[in-house]
Amino acid sequence: MTNLDRPTGSSMSRAGLRFWSAALAFAVFMVDVLTPLEGAVAVLYVIAILLAARTNRRNDIIVAATGCVVLTITAYLLSHDLHEIASPALRALVSLAAIGITTLLVLQNHAATTHLAAQARLLNLSHDMIFVRDRSGVITFWNKTAEQTYGWSPDEALGQLADKLLRTSYSDRREAIEASLLDTGRWEGRVEQRTKAGAALTVDARWALQHDHLGKPVGVLETHTDVTDRVAAHSALVQSEQRYRRMFDASRIGVVEEDWSGLRTALDSLQTGGADLRDYLARNPDFVRHARRLARITDVNPALQKMAGASGSAAFIENADKLLGENDRSFLDALVAFANGEPFHEGETQLVSFDGRKVPVLFTITFPPEPDGDQNVLVFVVDITERKQAQDALLAAQAELAHAARVATLGELSASIAHEVNQPLAAIVTSGEAGLRWLRRDVPDLKEVATTIGHVVAQGRRASEIVTRIRTFLKKAAPQQDLLQIGEVIEEATALVARELAKDDVALIVEPQHGLPPVRGDRIQLQQVLVNLLINASQAMSGRPGSRVITLRAGTVDSETLAITVQDSGPGIPPDDMARLFDPFFTTKDGGMGMGLAICRTTVEAHGGRLSVVSTPGSGATFHLTLPYSQEHAPP
Known part of the structure; x- marks a missing residue:
């Protein structure tokens, strides 16, 4: 605020000014009437009008001026005769002229002051910080927003150097900015300033050069808009964009x-x-x-x-x-x-x-x-090219490990395989010798010879099938997806382990359900799963006193799935080992590879099935194997 928009005083001070204005006018009247002074005493009424003007009320000025005119005329009439118009009348006219001129000047000043006060009130309504400084930088006007934003009251700000008070920092040299202002009459830019509390503000400044009636620069009107939050938000946005771009590119x-x-x-x-x-x-x-x-x-x-x-x-x-x-x-x-x-x-x-x-x-x-x-x-x-390649390598490694496991299993079962092959070979030798005896008779019995030759052919075929099965078991070939009768797979797997189980005095009970639908898969791989489960069950009971029994059952679960269970009468699986039983390289056997059950589960899942185990310590373990039926031969 400036003096322009401040009230001159309280209601009591206005009343006092009115009183003293009236008292002074009355005193001048009494002096003019009662004293023989010849001078233009009525000119002193001007003082009364000036006192009335201090109330800053237009009506007070008019009332005071009117009263002074009336008193001047009355004093003249009371002191002089109308028939004598000479110097007294001239003095009265001079007094009236002084009163009139003073009144006009005071009214003009009042109008100008009122206009400036209205302008000051408008500036106080602005949301921008506005102040006026003279050419030397001293603040002469300070609006309310400037007071609220910067923290200095008008009494504190007026008379201060603006740059020093606000600690203004410019983006360019101060002299260059002032030269541009004088040259164009305006300047706009962004500056840094400080509040009374020391907070930093970023403001958009707009300066307008003020001139007097002769065109001479007399002051500068500065309008400042606080853009601190806007600049901070823009800076944060720019930083975010830069950060995103770095992340995007890197x-x-x-x-x-x-x-x-x-x-x-x-x-x-x-x-x-x-x-x-x-x-x-x-x-x-x-x-x-x-x-x-x-x-x-x-x-x-x-x-x-x-x-x-x-x-x-x-x-x-x-x-x-x-x-x-x-x-x-x-x-x-x-x-x-x-x-x-x-x-x-x-x-x-x-x-x-x-x-x-x-x-x-x-x-x-x-x-x-x-x-x-x-x-x-x-x-x-x-x-994920590398991951795909790693998966392919893993599958190849699993195939290699499965092949190695089959070879290792074959080594353990070599005695059983030799027994299987020796049986048809021995039968062939026996039948051949019998045929020779029938031919060496005085009267050869050709019918018996034909029968023995048939036995030789049948046993030869059996031996060939056994050898073919073993070669296929050993062969490192891609899995075959054939229609398989699960009963035949079980029969072939049990035949492979029969001698191994007999050596360990293990009884094998096979309970297949009749009429099971076929499954689609690789015969050799499924044989390997069953052989591994049977051998593991046999080894789990090794050295255990009492009867050793493995029960293999096959049956339907529902219209889409069949199940095979392998149950032993061994000690069961320790609870701590259950969670890791199917993990690769985990084994509880001395010298074991730890790959058998991991390969079994992978093989079963590759056939669309599942392999799980339940065990009660001391009561044996039961492995559950489920396989889906072949869709083209699913039961009704």
């Missing part, structure tokens, strides 16, 4: 920015006829292909450029269709997730690089909220 994960707004429009105009969107899209692949072209790429980070074999992001700034193969199904799922308003979608697919390579990738698509989210869809892509 990330080893491929990132794609896409605009799906056109795709949103296409989905909104889609007429599905009440059908489920996924079913509709599956029946309309043309729309899906069209939608792929609507997903427009706006930016691609260097990691994805390298992944796709591109030299820059310009090659992508069209649409995502180039990156997806012709038979890609992942985009349909992403389209459904986008239409359903899901925040993100994950999947696996293959990118087609610019040189034709197919790159297996995992991807996550984020869908920001509407309305602007459709223009900022982010796709994060991870190259």
Whole structure:
């Protein structure tokens, strides 16, 4: 505030001014009437008018002036005769002229003061900090917003150097700014200032040069807008953008920015006829292909450029269709997730690089909220080529380990295999010798000879089948998916371990359910699973007193699954070992590889089944193996 918009005083001071103005006018009247003074005593009425003007009320000025005029005329009439018009009348006219001129000047001053006060009140209503300084920088006006923002009251600010009070910092030299102000009459810029409490402010400053009636610069009106929060927000936004750009460019994960707004429009105009969107899209692949072209790429980070074999992001700034193969199904799922308003979608697919390579990738698509989210869809892509290669290597290693396990199992069962092969060979020798005896008779018995030859052929075929089975067992070939009768697989597996079980005095009870439907799988691998389970059961009971019994059962679980159980009468499995029993390289046997059960579970799961175990310490263990029926021969 300045003196312009301050009230002159309280109501009591105004009343006092009015009283003293009236008293002075009356005193001048009495002096003019009662004393013989010849001078223009009435001129002293001017003082009364000036006192009335101090009330800052226009009516008071007019009343005082009118009263003084009346008193002047009355004093003249009382002191002089109207017939004598000479110097007294001239003095009266001079007094009246003085009163009139003073009144006019006071009224003009009052009007100017009122106008300035109104302007000051308007400046106080502004939300900007406004102050006026003279050419030397001294503050002459200080509005309310400046008081509230900077913390100094008008009494504290007025008369102070503005730059020193506010500790203003300029982006350019102060002399250059002042020269520009004098040259153009205006200056705008951003400055740093300090409040009374020491807080830093960033303000947008606008200066206007004020001139007097001769055009000489007399002051500067400074209007300041506090943009501290706006600058901080902009700075935070810039930092966030820079941080995002660094992450975008430096990330080893491929990132794609896409605009799906056109795709949103296409989905909104889609007429599905009440059908489920996924079913509709599956029946309309043309729309899906069209939608792929609507997903427009706006930016691609260097990691994805390298992944796709591109030299820059310009090659992508069209649409995502180039990156997806012709038979890609992942985009349909992403389209459904986008239409359903899901925040993100994950999947696996293959990118087609610019040189034709197919790159297996995992991807996550984020869908920001509407309305602007459709223009900022982010796709994060991870190259899993090495992982795929590692999986292939793992599968190959598992095949190698399975082969090694079969060979190791064959070594343990060599005595049983020799026994199996020796049986048909011995039968062949016996039948051959009998045939020779029948031929050496004086009268050869050709009928018996024919019978013995038939026995030789049958036993030879049996020996050939045994050898073929062993060779297949040893052969490192890809798994065969054949229709298998599980009863035959069980019979062949039990035959392989029969001698091993007999050597350990283990009784094997086989209880297959009759009429089991076939399963589809690899005969040798399933044989290996059963052989491993039977050998493990036999070894678990090794050295245990009493009867040693293994029970193998096969039957149906439901209309889609059959189950095989291998139960032993051994000590069971310790609870601490149950969680790790199927882990690779975990074994409880001296000299064991720890791969048998791990390979068994992998083999069963590769056939679409499951392998689990239950055990009660001291009551033996039971392995449960489930396999799905072959679909083309499933039971009704």
